[in-house]
Amino acid sequence: MSETSFCRFADLLDRRVGMKLAAEKSYLLGARLGPLLQREGMNSLDELAAALGKGSLRLEAEVAEAMLNNETFFFRDRVPFDQFRATLLPRLMAARAAQRRLRIWSAACSTGQEPYSLAMILAEEASKLAGWSIEIVATDISRHALSRAEAGAYSQFEVQRGLDTPRLVKYFSKEGDRWRLSDDIRRRVRFERANLTEPLRFTDQFDLIFARNVLMYFKPERKTEALKRLRASLRADGALLLGAAETIFGNKDLFAPDPSAVGYYRPAAVFSSAARNEGRMATQS
Secondary structure, three states: OOHHHHHHHHHHHHHHHOEOOOHHHOHHHHHHHHHHHHHHOOOOHHHHHHHHOOOOHHHHHHHHHHHOOOOOOOOOOOHHHHHHHHHHHHHHHHHOOOOOEEEEEEOOOOOOHHHHHHHHHHHHOOOOOOOOEEEEEEEEOOHHHHHHHHHOEEEHHHHHOOOOHHHHHHHEEEEOOEEEEOHHHHOOEEEEEOOOOOOOOOOOOEEEEEOOOOHHHEOHHHHHHHHHHHHHOEEEEEEEEOOOOOOOOOOOOOEEEOOOOOOEEEEOOOOOHHHHHHHHHHHOO
């Protein structure tokens, strides 16, 4: 692959999904775009890059989709979900006792395991949440991933990653070689397409946002833009969860670590009105 072709792919990924592609990661192009080359009857990445140069929006979308990392599994890393149940949920319930309403956003939800994990926890806390309105919104840029998430059907390998046997038996039924999630849990989550590098369409703010393992792929300026959108979408006393390898370095005017829950962040008290308005403008279409 020529340097010109690599630069074309790198520019496309930055522009479309905010993904930074370093030269030493160029091998990912061959690994992930191989099936697309076959479908298009092309023999090389250079040929595909040349086709992109002709302005094919369809090809751009397919390349961006193929390069996304959809790695996820149920109750991933476990601790954030334990903290959600033991610390975040009680705190938010106390703060929202008058309204009895909670809104949760799972950003970059991939094939749905994260929001469905939250839905299972909330189902298990049903006695405490009687009379409450709970909304879980899950978004991703990948149409394919969202389609799979909405179907709620997973392979044996996928259900074995993070799910214990009692939950598997309680919430899933076997259908051929797949495990189908119960309608009760599926109905608790609403899936939408959204891109953190673009203006968001949400009008109501959220009490809790999960945005794990997505900002790590962004360039610094893209990361700041995304954090501003997340901050504008979060209530002043809400919480943001990032991935274990992610930090708010360079953006401490937006968020501060939550002292009671590792990996969670609270909106920074110094968040200026100008930055807040900028974030709100970036959140609206």
